[in-house]
Amino acid sequence: MPVVEHAAIDTWELVSATQGGDFAAFAGIYRRYARVIADYAYAKTGDHATAEDIASETFLRALRSIGSVRDLGKDLGSWLTTIARNVTFDMAKSGWSRNAAVTAQPPETVAREGIPEEDVLRELDRAALRLAITQLTPDQQECLWWRFFANRSVSETARHIGRNAAAVRALQHRAVRRLGELLPPSLVSPDDSGSAMTGLPPLPKKESRT
Structure with a gap:
């Protein structure tokens, strides 16, 4: 079987390939959108660790439901950010915001000497x-x-x-x-x-x- 260069093909072709059982194609989707989703999650939470958790869960849910997604003329990022938004809401209900508030509070930097x-x-x-x-x-x-x-x-x-x-x-x-x-x-x-x-x-x- 010839090796497909995922970086050179359309995102929706990667989706189609994943739906056909080529899960290496999903790795191509991940590489294209991982930073976008992580940045989106960080913008929502202000906490890097929580953002990484949201991004991981987003791609897990995306893989589970990849069979139902269709090309309706939108960028795949729109579908992924919708999933990320839902993950964020679900995690907020579970209390991530309390943890994020502790880890993301900038006043902690005041305790470090030498910070202008x-x-x-x-x-x-x-x-x-x-x-x-x-x-x-x-x-x-x-x-x-x-x-x-x-x-x-x-x-x-x-x-x-x-x-x-x-x-x-x-x-x-x-x-x-x-x-x-x-x-x-x-x-x-x-x-x-x-x-x-x-x-x-x-x-x-x-x-x-x-």
Whole structure:
């Protein structure tokens, strides 16, 4: 049997191959999306260990249900992040948030000598931002994650979350406005664009409508 170079074929071909019993193809899916899912989980939890647990469980569930997934014109990452979101909710019910709160609290860095005050304040700001993001709706969180943590365009985000560009812009606007209400004034830029929020990459300028 010839060896298939998984890196050179389409993701949905990997799905089809996995459905046909080629579980090495699933390893190709894992390699393509493991970092995306781990980053998504970390953005949700703020805790690396919990994010790794979520990512592992996500791919386990994905493998179990790979037979039911179909190519509907979306990137496979959309299906995987939906699973990751469900895993996050399930783990939250089991109490992971209490553990994450202990391991992710940035004030622990204060006890380490030699840490500049600016770095401690920056960590506190990031913690405030993560906490605020958890208070957004799931759709708003997913939109912000794809737009700013994964650095995707409006059109790419729309494809990932299964919405049109106008819906993504509306979600983004409501999410940033809500963050402006939740965050301390020092973390929000005067024009409420979000560009001054510490811990997030600068928000891209709004795309012109043509």
